[in-house]
Amino acid sequence: MSKIHVTTRINGDEAEFLCDAEETLLDVLRDHLNLTGAKEGCASGDCGACSVTLNGRLVCSCLVLGAEADGAEIATIEGMASGEKLHVLQQKFLDHAALQCGICTPGILIAAKSLLEKNPDPSETEVRYWLAGNLCRCTGYDKIINAVIDAAAEMRKV
Amino acid sequence: MALDEYQKRDFKIIGTRQPRPDGIDKVTGRALYGADITAPGMLYAAMLRAPHAHANIKSIDTSRAEAMSEVKAVVTAADFVQGLGDDTQDVIDACIARDKVLYDGHGVVAIAATSRAAARRALKLIQVEYEVLPHAVEIDDALAAGAPVIQAGRRGNKVPKGYNDNCTNWCEFGHGDLDAGFAKADKIISRSFRTAATHQGYIEPHACLASMGPDGQGDLWCCTQGQYFVRTLCAEIIGMEESRLRVTSSEIGGGFGGKTTVFIEPIALMLSKKAGRPVKMTMSRDEVFKATGPTVSSVTDVRIGMTRDGRITAGEAFLRYQGGAFPCLTIFPGAQSAFAVYDLSAVRTRAVNVMTNRPRQAAYRAPGAPMAIYAVESVVDELCQEFGLDPLEVRLLNAASKGTKSSYGPTFDDIGLLATLKAAKAHPHYTAPLGPNQGRGLSCGFWFNFGGNTSVSLNVNFDGTIGVTEGNPDIGGSRVSISMMAAEELGVPYDKVRTIVADTNSLGHNDVTDGSRVTFAVGLATIKAARAAIGEMCRRAARVWDIDEDAVIWEDGHAKPAGPNAGSHQPMSLAEIARQSPNTGGPISGHHEVNAEGAGVSFGVHLCDLEVDPETGFTTILRYTVFQDAGRAIHPDFVEGQMQGGAAQGIGWALNEEYIYGKDGRLQNAGFLDYRIPVASDLPKIDTVILEIPNPGHPYGVRGVGETSIVPPLAAISNAVSRTIGVRMQELPMSPPKILAAIKSAGN
Amino acid sequence: MVKVSIWGSLRSATDGMAEVEVKAKNFREVLEALKRDYPGLGPEIDRGVSLAIDGVIIRESWFTPVQADSEVILMPYMQGG
Numbered sequence: 001m002s003k004i005h006v007t008t009r010i011n012g013d014e015a016e017f018l019c020d021a022e023e024t025l026l027d028v029l030r031d032h033l034n035l036t037g038a039k040e041g042c043a044s045g046d047c048g049a050c051s052v053t054l055n056g057r058l059v060c061s062c063l064v065l066g067a068e069a070d071g072a073e074i075a076t077i078e079g080m081a082s083g084e085k086l087h088v089l090q091q092k093f094l095d096h097a098a099l100q101c102g103i104c105t106p107g108i109l110i111a112a113k114s115l116l117e118k119n120p121d122p123s124e125t126e127v128r129y130w131l132a133g134n135l136c137r138c139t140g141y142d143k144i145i146n147a148v149i150d151a152a153a154e155m156r157k158v
Numbered sequence: 159m160a161l162d163e164y165q166k167r168d169f170k171i172i173g174t175r176q177p178r179p180d181g182i183d184k185v186t187g188r189a190l191y192g193a194d195i196t197a198p199g200m201l202y203a204a205m206l207r208a209p210h211a212h213a214n215i216k217s218i219d220t221s222r223a224e225a226m227s228e229v230k231a232v233v234t235a236a237d238f239v240q241g242l243g244d245d246t247q248d249v250i251d252a253c254i255a256r257d258k259v260l261y262d263g264h265g266v267v268a269i270a271a272t273s274r275a276a277a278r279r280a281l282k283l284i285q286v287e288y289e290v291l292p293h294a295v296e297i298d299d300a301l302a303a304g305a306p307v308i309q310a311g312r313r314g315n316k317v318p319k320g321y322n323d324n325c326t327n328w329c330e331f332g333h334g335d336l337d338a339g340f341a342k343a344d345k346i347i348s349r350s351f352r353t354a355a356t357h358q359g360y361i362e363p364h365a366c367l368a369s370m371g372p373d374g375q376g377d378l379w380c381c382t383q384g385q386y387f388v389r390t391l392c393a394e395i396i397g398m399e400e401s402r403l404r405v406t407s408s409e410i411g412g413g414f415g416g417k418t419t420v421f422i423e424p425i426a427l428m429l430s431k432k433a434g435r436p437v438k439m440t441m442s443r444d445e446v447f448k449a450t451g452p453t454v455s456s457v458t459d460v461r462i463g464m465t466r467d468g469r470i471t472a473g474e475a476f477l478r479y480q481g482g483a484f485p486c487l488t489i490f491p492g493a494q495s496a497f498a499v500y501d502l503s504a505v506r507t508r509a510v511n512v513m514t515n516r517p518r519q520a521a522y523r524a525p526g527a528p529m530a531i532y533a534v535e536s537v538v539d540e541l542c543q544e545f546g547l548d549p550l551e552v553r554l555l556n557a558a559s560k561g562t563k564s565s566y567g568p569t570f571d572d573i574g575l576l577a578t579l580k581a582a583k584a585h586p587h588y589t590a591p592l593g594p595n596q597g598r599g600l601s602c603g604f605w606f607n608f609g610g611n612t613s614v615s616l617n618v619n620f621d622g623t624i625g626v627t628e629g630n631p632d633i634g635g636s637r638v639s640i641s642m643m644a645a646e647e648l649g650v651p652y653d654k655v656r657t658i659v660a661d662t663n664s665l666g667h668n669d670v671t672d673g674s675r676v677t678f679a680v681g682l683a684t685i686k687a688a689r690a691a692i693g694e695m696c697r698r699a700a701r702v703w704d705i706d707e708d709a710v711i712w713e714d715g716h717a718k719p720a721g722p723n724a725g726s727h728q729p730m731s732l733a734e735i736a737r738q739s740p741n742t743g744g745p746i747s748g749h750h751e752v753n754a755e756g757a758g759v760s761f762g763v764h765l766c767d768l769e770v771d772p773e774t775g776f777t778t779i780l781r782y783t784v785f786q787d788a789g790r791a792i793h794p795d796f797v798e799g800q801m802q803g804g805a806a807q808g809i810g811w812a813l814n815e816e817y818i819y820g821k822d823g824r825l826q827n828a829g830f831l832d833y834r835i836p837v838a839s840d841l842p843k844i845d846t847v848i849l850e851i852p853n854p855g856h857p858y859g860v861r862g863v864g865e866t867s868i869v870p871p872l873a874a875i876s877n878a879v880s881r882t883i884g885v886r887m888q889e890l891p892m893s894p895p896k897i898l899a900a901i902k903s904a905g906n
Numbered sequence: 907m908v909k910v911s912i913w914g915s916l917r918s919a920t921d922g923m924a925e926v927e928v929k930a931k932n933f934r935e936v937l938e939a940l941k942r943d944y945p946g947l948g949p950e951i952d953r954g955v956s957l958a959i960d961g962v963i964i965r966e967s968w969f970t971p972v973q974a975d976s977e978v979i980l981m982p983y984m985q986g987g
Binding site for chain 2: 020022027030031034035036037038039040041042043044046047049076077078080081086090093094096097099100101102103104105106109124125127128129131132133134135136137138139140141142143144145
């Protein structure tokens with residue numbers, strides 16, 4: 001079976017890989033590029049643990065084929081901090097204890113960042129509905145919502 | 159036995175909110191979970207699972223799969239020795255079917271191949287011939303006369319006459335004269351309640367990487383709540399000595415009890431043994447739902463008598479639980495806890511476990527208690543309505559307290575239930591106005607909490623920093639709490655301490671992260687390990703000062719001369735003692751090994767306001783407040799997190815979540831789309847009120863907080879719905895069609 | 907002698923008695939005396955049981971002392987989630 005050659009940009013860096021036609025972007029990120037920050041919770045687009053952005057759009061990487069990444073810009077959790085400096089959302093998640101086991105955290109951070117890029121001042125309800133595609137089983141979401149709203153306020157100051 | 163561990167003191171670090179040591183890794187994607195590592199030459203495993211609820215396996219033909227060059231190992235039940243102890247035999251039999259398929263999704267053949275795709279292709283080449291048998295997946299069907307026998311020879315010897323061969327376990331608890339108690343009641347209500355099986359729903363599917371060498375040594379990396387228990391089980395199943403198998407726990411993506419046993423680990427080890435290469439095995443979400451343990455489903459009959467002024471005179475319950483195709487002990491904590499929040503002179507619970515064609519249940523947060531207490535708290539609520547009594551006042555009147563003979567036998571010591579109820583009564587939530595189609599419900603909750611076997615090592619590094627090594631996977635912030643307790647006891651700043659979770663060969667045995675035991679038991683061992691290190695540091699200082707070691711005390715991170723030598727030398731800091739340690743006798747460490755007892759029971763009260771749409775039967779939770787006794791909240795953020803997380807799971811259980819089986823006995827909703835756990839937009843803010851009634855069994859007063867919070871939501875929500883629609887709900891989940899049917903049945 | 911309460915479903919092994927008396931001064935001796943005096947309890951005790959001694963649940967610790975006036979309750983071995 002011949003593989004597909006894909007050239008893409010991930011977190012600003014050029015990346016190349018060979019993948020099978022059936023492999024998802026999540027498989028590629030995790031198995032070929034060793035970017036294991038995106039997690040597989042369901043492989044059916046229901047849990048959001050594999051959230052990344054593709055050309056700026058929030059997607060479940062388990063629902064995107066690896067081949068579709070050709071020529072695209074992909075952003076994953078591994079690119080969220082700049083060097084030693086955490087993104088405001090990452091810092092606020094720590095400050096608010098918005099994670100327990102942490103498996104959903106990369107996906108929720110990517111989704112929240114995507115929300116704040118579209119809507120810098122979301123209401124609590126807007127945050128809850130935007131994040132409704134990202135399952136968390138540990139926290140009951142309370143501290144996550146607080147962290148996102150606090151991060152939004154901080155980012156508006158800058 | 160008097161518990162005298164607790165000493166009142168002023169804390170510097172305990173009760174503050176420190177950053178967790180694993181935080182940066184978890185917000186940057188660097189943290190490594192079960193599926194996140196690889197090994198050179200690694201193979202990928204896949205499991206063929208049966209498409210029947212109950213069937214004899216007539217034959218298995220793997221020859222075509224084995225002929226594929228990419229396939230390096232094939233494993234069936236025939237590869238495993240039999241005749242292990244009952245419990246361990248059940249564990250492996252639940253992973254891979256011996257000669258009979260016991261549930262839809264039961265493993266039959268496992269393959270290891272050079273790629274995921276090849277493993278999947280190989281599965282399609284395997285031929286299995288089944289003889290399909292009649293099945294039973296519901297409690298009533300499995301209990302019925304003439305029901306198919308799920309596993310022959312497993313009927314329990316305590317099960318009374320009149321129950322069939324599927325009944326594996328039986329228990330009875332209680333005290334007092336029931337007839338006399340009921341005779342004193344002004345009203346007796348009897349009801350029967352049902353709860354569906356729910357899954358723990360951890361977002362991380364089970365995953366492991368197994369590596370066995372021809373020398374008989376093995377390494378296993380896996381997401382688990384207890385690496386030592388995984389080692390014990392796998393060593394017995396594979397037939398190797400424990401020291402030859404090193405198990406390392408990865409970061410764990412949720413467990414809630416569901417990762418206290420093994421589902422894939424022995425299979426991966428056997429594949430690796432046969433292939434001579436490392437094997438990675440991960441479950442899909444579908445496999446997690448079908449072939450790992452959900453909680454039990456239940457049918458509970460409750461009968462309670464009350465006087466018109468609200469005193470409960472007698473209580474009785476009969477619990478029927480099914481825990482899948484194997485014997486199951488969850489009826490015990492269920493029957494023990496059903497009435498545990500009340501001070502009763504006459505109480506009796508009886509319970510039976512019945513086998514069904516479902517996966518072997520696994521523990522789920524306070525296993526057995528939520529469904530039993532839901533039934534009892536529902537009837538108490540109805541009695542309150544009957545007499546027009548305030549349900550919180552009735553709880554205050556009947557609450558268990560110090561000196562109460564509990565429904566399961568022992569007399570309670572200091573417990574926090576009354577304080578928790580009083581806090582709920584005083585909270586503005588309890589008297590806030592309600593609108594049309596809205597109602598308020600409340601329920602108490604209880605869990606035992608455990609201690610258990612625990613080892614902790616604490617090293618004083620030469621530069622004056624501290625390394626703590628513990629052996630319990632950190633499932634919700636335990637490393638930070640343990641570091642805080644070490645820092646508090648030693649008198650050093652929090653950031654001088656780093657706590658790590660060790661593999662099985664680096665530290666003595668630690669029981670599974672369960673029973674809300676970690677902050678209690680590992681915390682206790684850490685404090686005592688710190689005290690052992692302090693003792694050694696005082697001895698070192700005494701030698702430097704050339705004074706008697708008894709004349710040295712430890713204060714605020716310093717050794718100080720005391721008694722007749724007080725003031726004779728400058729206090730010596732921990733950092734100074736550490737730096738000099740090569741000259742004064744070598745490295746300094748403290749360790750502590752204990753089977754911790756005295757965990758201290760935990761109580762909670764939940765208040766819930768909700769609105770029911772009379773047109774659709776859809777319920778919206780409007781306001782939710784959790785009151786719980788934490789003994790001492792080491793890190794309040796993570797105590798609140800446990801309270802909120804348990805409440806959210808309970809809300810899902812009450813309103814949405816259930817295992818749905820078809821007539822063919824196959825699971826219909828093995829995915830997050832159809833098995834809907836609460837999402838952010840389903841829930842309101844969950845407020846928390848932490849009570850601190852110190853546990854006399856812990857030096858800082860800690861009680862476990864992890865489990866109690868899932869107990870009250872079931873009845874709190876059911877009571878609120880019942881009051882809103884004017885019909886007593888008796889079945890969970892209360893999905894919109896069921897609520898709508900209840901509204902219609904009442905003609906409202 | 908120490909009084910030990912027996913939970914309901916085990917009373918078939920104690921001639922129906924809800925409370926039995928044994929000679930023991932710690933956890934281990936209580937269980938050994940129960941097995942000796944009431945052999946029907948043996949299998950359950952060997953499977954694993956706990957004792958609540960004066961309100962504290964002891965799962966395994968043999969040498970936990972028991973006094974003549976202690977409240978001693980035989981309990982199932984407990985597991986959590």
